[in-house]
Amino acid sequence: MIVVSSHTSRKNQLDDNMIPLINIVFLMLIFFMIAGQISSSELLKIQPPTSEQRLALEEHDAILLVSEDGKLAFNNQWIKSDTLTESLQQSITESKDVQAFKLLVKTDAILPANELMDLLQQVRAAGILKVSLATQTKTKRHD
């Protein structure tokens, strides 16, 4: 004598087929949760230069983004290069401790170094003492 529960067995079969899918989706979810870092999106898409520097990125009072074609964004707002000094000075005056004011410059790897030098000169002229250049860790190439 065979006892058949037609409704339950069909549903179970469907659920059984979904178990490998759920396994993979869960694995992907765990991977992205652990390996990824959630950060706010930036105005400019930047491919930072690679470096052997091992200093972890610290908190900064202001962030200056420089794209490969020289476009500037200061604290996630578009600015023109001639208003950079003004924006920097305004940001310094708003901060409590001028001496401890830290600026992070995020530049694209293919930005002409001359333009970077000019920007650093402007940053210096604005009176900022602590400037950091954002880099990313170098991955070993197998040529």
Add this chain to the structure above:
Amino acid sequence: MLLEQPMAAKRRYISLTPLIDVVFILLLFFMLSSGFTQWRQMDITAASESYNADKIQTQHTLILNAADEYEFEHRHYPVTKLMPIKQKLTKSSPGIFVVAVAEGVTTQQLIDFIDQLKTIGVVNVSLAGLAL
């Protein structure tokens, strides 16, 4: 003989569909919002803060060009050959190495050159009047 099992006696299964819905939404969120760039920083401080003028007497200028060569004391060397700089380091005064760039040099080339200078033990590197 086939017998239909009564509905009341059957074990209730929790449907997996809402669970998968939620997991997919979470997966999409983490996939779209996660970044895998391992950010590091290279500190640049104002020269007056990091250098003691009494200790350092000499200043050397290195001009990096787009062909991955640098000019040092009116001679050109490939960036992989840092022996002339290393020889200067053996002297009692460490000196300041001022890095200037020629037209066409990218930020990546500049950072790579600074990395190499740091590797051979150059402590005082200056960039655009700022010290590294």
